[in-house]
Amino acid sequence: xxxxxxxxxxxxxxxxxxxxxxxxxxxxxxxxxxxxxxxxxxxxxxxxxxxxxxxxxxxxxxxxxxxxxxxxxxxxxxxxxxxxxxxxxxxxxxxxxxxxxxxxxxxxxxxxxxxxxxxxxxxxxxxxxxxxxxxxxxxxxxxxxxxxxxxxxxxxxxxxxxxxxxxxxxxxxxxxxxxxxxxxxxxxxxxxxxxxxxxxxxxxxxxxxxxxxxxxxxxxxxxxxxxxxxxxxxxxxxxxxxxxxxxxxxxxxxxxxxxxxxxxxxxxxxxxxxxxxxxxxxxxxxxxxxxxxxxxxxxxxxxxxxxxxxxxxxxxxxxxxxxxxxxxxxxxxxxxxxxxxxxxxxxxxxxxxxxxxxxxxxxxxxxxxxxxxxxxxxxxxxxxxxxxxxxxxxxxxxxxxxxxxxxxxxxxxxxxxxxxxxxxxxxxxxxxxxxxxxxxxxxxxxxxxxxxxxxxxxxxxxxxxxxxxxxxxxxxxxxxxxxxxxxxxxxxxxxxxxxxxxxxxxxxxxxxxxxxxxxxxxxxxxxxxxxxxxxxxxxxxxxxxxxxxxxxxxxxxxxxxxxxxxxxxxxxxxxxxxxxxxxxxxxxxxxxxxxxxxxxxxx
Numbered sequence: 001x002x003x004x005x006x007x008x009x010x011x012x013x014x015x016x017x018x019x020x021x022x023x024x025x026x027x028x029x030x031x032x033x034x035x036x037x038x039x040x041x042x043x044x045x046x047x048x049x050x051x052x053x054x055x056x057x058x059x060x061x062x063x064x065x066x067x068x069x070x071x072x073x074x075x076x077x078x079x080x081x082x083x084x085x086x087x088x089x090x091x092x093x094x095x096x097x098x099x100x101x102x103x104x105x106x107x108x109x110x111x112x113x114x115x116x117x118x119x120x121x122x123x124x125x126x127x128x129x130x131x132x133x134x135x136x137x138x139x140x141x142x143x144x145x146x147x148x149x150x151x152x153x154x155x156x157x158x159x160x161x162x163x164x165x166x167x168x169x170x171x172x173x174x175x176x177x178x179x180x181x182x183x184x185x186x187x188x189x190x191x192x193x194x195x196x197x198x199x200x201x202x203x204x205x206x207x208x209x210x211x212x213x214x215x216x217x218x219x220x221x222x223x224x225x226x227x228x229x230x231x232x233x234x235x236x237x238x239x240x241x242x243x244x245x246x247x248x249x250x251x252x253x254x255x256x257x258x259x260x261x262x263x264x265x266x267x268x269x270x271x272x273x274x275x276x277x278x279x280x281x282x283x284x285x286x287x288x289x290x291x292x293x294x295x296x297x298x299x300x301x302x303x304x305x306x307x308x309x310x311x312x313x314x315x316x317x318x319x320x321x322x323x324x325x326x327x328x329x330x331x332x333x334x335x336x337x338x339x340x341x342x343x344x345x346x347x348x349x350x351x352x353x354x355x356x357x358x359x360x361x362x363x364x365x366x367x368x369x370x371x372x373x374x375x376x377x378x379x380x381x382x383x384x385x386x387x388x389x390x391x392x393x394x395x396x397x398x399x400x401x402x403x404x405x406x407x408x409x410x411x412x413x414x415x416x417x418x419x420x421x422x423x424x425x426x427x428x429x430x431x432x433x434x435x436x437x438x439x440x441x442x443x444x445x446x447x448x449x450x451x452x453x454x455x456x457x458x459x460x461x462x463x464x465x466x467x468x469x470x471x472x473x474x475x476x477x478x479x480x481x482x483x484x485x486x487x488x489x490x491x492x493x494x495x496x497x498x499x500x501x502x503x504x505x506x507x508x509x510x511x512x513x514x515x516x517x518x519x520x521x522x523x524x525x526x527x528x529x530x531x532x533x534x535x536x537x538x539x540x541x542x543x544x545x546x547x548x549x550x551x552x553x554x555x556x557x558x559x560x561x562x563x564x565x566x567x568x569x570x571x572x573x574x575x576x577x578x579x580x581x582x583x584x585x586x587x588x589x590x591x592x593x594x595x596x597x598x599x600x601x602x603x
Contacts, residue, residue, distance in 0.1 A: 057088070057225045059131065060198055061238070062161060063218030066247035066484055068175060068208060070254040071282075073486065077165045077175050077209070083142050084160035085110060086131040087121065092154035105151055109144050110137050119300035126183040130200040133160060133180070133298060163209075163296040167254065169289040170261040173316040174252065174415075174477065176207020177292035205295070206314075208248065208477060211414050215481060218245030246490060249480040251280035259594050260285040263587045269551075269574035270317035270456045273591060276464035276556065277564040278495040279473030281413070283591070284457075286317040319418045322453035323573055325407075326540030326552045327381045329448030331466065331511050333389055334374055336401035338507045342392040345374045345510055351384040357440050362387055365541070378514025379522035381539060383447050390446025395426055395437040398445060404501045406461045406472060407452060411498065413475040421458055424451035449543050459554055460571035461498070466515070467556045467569060469508040474498040512536055516559055523581050524553075530589040533596050534559040537588070539581045548576040553584035557592050558601055566601035568592070 068077040085106070093099045100114075103121075107114045117134055124132045137145075142157045149155075163178045165171060181201045189197055196214060197203065203217070204210035221242035226235040260271045264287040273282040290313045294302045306314050315321065337343035353367035364383040371377050377385035390398070403409065408423025429437050429451065437445075444450040454462070457475060465472045474496040481491040515536035518524050523539045536559050540552030551574040561567055570591055572584035 057129075057131075057227065059223045059225055060200055061221030061223050061240075061242045062202075063220050063242035064161065064244040064484065065163065065218065066216045066245040066482075067486055068216075069247065069249045069482075069486060070252050070257075071250060071479060072253065073249070074254045075166055076171055076250070076252070076254065077163060079161040080164050081159055081161050082136050083139065083157065084162075085134045085137050085142070085145060085155065085157055087134060087155050088131055089121065089125070089128040089154065102152060102155070106134070106145070106155055110135050110141050116299075116301065120298050123182075123298075123300065124180055127199040130198075131156070131158075136160070136162060136297060163293070165292050165296075167258060168291045168293050170258045170285070171252075171254075172207075172289045172292045173286040173318065174207055174250075174257075174284055175292060176209040177205055177295040178202045178209060179205045179295065179298075202296075206292075207415060208250070210416050212248060212478065216245045216248065218484075219243040244484040247482040247484055247486045248478050249482055249486070250477050251275070251278075251282060251479040252284070252477060253282050253595075253598075255598065256591060256595055257283045257285065260587070260591050261287065261289070263590055264572075264574070267574045267577060267583070268311060268317070269572065269584070269587075270321060271570070271572045271587065271591070272318055272456050272460040273595070274460045274464060274475060274569045274571075275565070276467040276473070276567055276569050279464075279475045279498070280479060281475055281477045282568060282595070284318050284415075284477070286315070286321075288313040290314060316415070316417070317573070318456045319411075319413060319415055320455065321573070322419055322421045322455055323550055323552065324450075324542040325448040325452055325454050325459060325462075326542040326550070327383075327448055328459065328462070328538045328540040328552055328554045329402075329452060330378060330381065330386050330446070331515070331538060332401055332405050332407070332462070333386055333393075333398065333446045334378065334511060334514070335405075335503060335507055336393055336398050337389045338374070338510065339401065339503055340393065340397045342397070343374065343389055345506075347374070348372050349377075349382075349385045349388060351382050353384070355384045355387045355443070357387070357391070357443055360440055362440070362443050375510060375514045375517060378511075378538070379517035381518075381523050386446045387443040390442040390444075391439055393442060393446075395429075395442065398442070399423065399425060402452065404499070405465055406458055406499060407454060409458070409499070411457055411461055411475050413457060414477050418457070419455055421455055422451060422453035448540060456571045456573050459552070459573070460569050463554045463556050463569040463571060465499070466508070466511055467567060468564075469505070470502055471500050472498045514538075515555075519555075519559075524585050526581065527585055527589040530586055531593040533557055533592055535589070535592060537585070539579065539585060541579050542573075544576060546576075548578055550575050551577050551579060551583035551585075553581075553588050555588050555592065558596065558603075560603055561601045563602045566599070568595060 065079050070076055103117050104114050107117045120134045145157050165175050181203055204213040222239040224237045228234050260283045271285045288311050290306050349371050351368035351371055354361050354363045368380050368382045371382045371385045402423050408421050410420050461472050478493055480489050515538055518537050519535050524537050535555045535557035537555035542550040542552050544550055553572045556569045570588040572588045574583040577583045
């Protein structure tokens with residue numbers, strides 16, 4: 001007979017197992033429920049943030065760029081906050097048709113041609129993650145884009161600081177403009193520079209903005225911007241704050257700069273005004289000019305227009321244009337002949353208007369008759385007299401003196417892409433012409449024709465050497481580095497000797513007296529009707545194989561001043577117009593008149 005107590009006992013064991021199993025199951029689900037509650041309620045913010053980080057854009061917070069001020073603290077370039085529209089290529093529709101539809105809609109909203117939008121993206125096509133600035137927009141346009149965000153994937157609106165040049169055409173070649181960093185520029189950055197620049201950086205492309213970019217730009221901050229699947233901004237976090245850049249005070253006088261531009265505006269030409277005692281540039285103008293504000297705002301069609309303009313408005317003639325010096329070089333020729341004892345200053349010559357050298361006749365620009373001495377020859381700019389001086393010199397003597405005066409030498413001005421011009425050498429002449437320098441060459445070189453090429457800045461340096469009697473200071477535009485607000489001077493730019501050489505005092509005296517006579521009763525005597533201030537000067541006419549000659553003029557003033565710090569040197573070249581006394585001279589005289597009307601000088 002079966003013992004049911006045994007069955008009851010086994011059943012009891014099974015109940016225990018069941019209770020244990022149920023306890024495990026209940027505990028497991030309790031833990032799951034508690035974890036769900038923790039995720040949904042207690043740690044919600046943490047996981048939401050983690051989810052958003054998966055859709056975060058790391059963006060730079062651009063540092064405030066420093067101001068550029070003139071010598072009297074007049075703002076020349078500064079940044080202004082405005083509203084801009086941007087695209088990020090990664091978030092644009094990847095289908096070409098949908099992408100074009102989106103960008104066409106955007107172009108319609110902001111009132112731009114689709115080509116304008118595509119050109120802006122094309123410049124930065126190498127950077128698919130960085131925000132690309134398309135255009136400045138109005139508040140109404142911004143609202144329109146944000147309200148229709150679903151129509152504009154990859155497009156967003158934000159504030160942007162745009163660079164403004166106060167006197168754009170007048171100072172374009174001085175100040176320069178900003179533009180997005182190119183792929184080639186980014187590739188060559190050092191590790192240290194990549195801490196300053198990123199793929200979205202705007203940097204100086206020309207002028208002071210380029211040379212002093214690292215001083216002006218500051219250090220960008222970092223922002224994380226969180227977006228949802230619909231491209232809506234759902235949060236942001238500042239990782240680091242930007243550090244503002246420094247400001248610059250230039251030696252430029254805005255009033256003189258503007259006047260010089262207005263005088264040269266009808267022509268192709270350039271002008272440099274420099275203080276010979278320090279090398280400070282008071283004005284530097286090149287015409288024709290352009291509007292740097294349009295370039296800083298990304299107007300690609302305008303850049304193309306400028307690049308194909310046959311007048312070359314982007315070309316800074318003051319430091320890149322190279323010209324024969326014409327008769328201004330006669331001062332160098334005179335110095336060489338006197339220094340090497342090949343000519344006595346009292347020597348007279350009779351000018352018939354031409355001189356035969358071998359089988360060739362070298363003409364003068366006028367018949368001067370009896371030229372009493374070398375000062376008189378400088379006064380009337382007699383070619384025949386200087387042809388004969390040139391014949392008295394050895395080629396190396398003239399070439400060495402030209403080098404002393406900075407011909408064919410860099411000035412190291414704080415602007416980019418300076419040209420060094422041309423100073424012929426005997427070796428270079430043999431390579432170019434397959435012969436030695438002959439008598440006819442020496443005659444031509446003596447009057448500033450042939451193989452001499454100078455920039456207007458080099459011509460100004462030549463004038464400062466004469467004024468300082470053998471010393472040239474390095475030309476510079478920045479006078480001081482300031483705090484961002486311009487109130488504190490952080491660093492002063494000190495005068496630096498560029499070149500120095502010795503000539504007997506008597507030679508400097510002869511050169512200066514000849515230049516003084518040019519103004520008093522020589523080829524530039526008509527300028528006395530333009531300026532009341534006494535100047536020393538030299539006119540020149542530079543031959544031009546492509547048309548009318550260039551008008552060249554070099555001067556320093558005043559001749560009756562007692563403080564070298566009051567003096568200025570002015571060099572002007574006007575292209576394709578004729579004699580120096582007729583065009584370049586009057587421009588220089590009006591600038592000199594305005595400068596001393598404003599600043600005066602000690603007599």
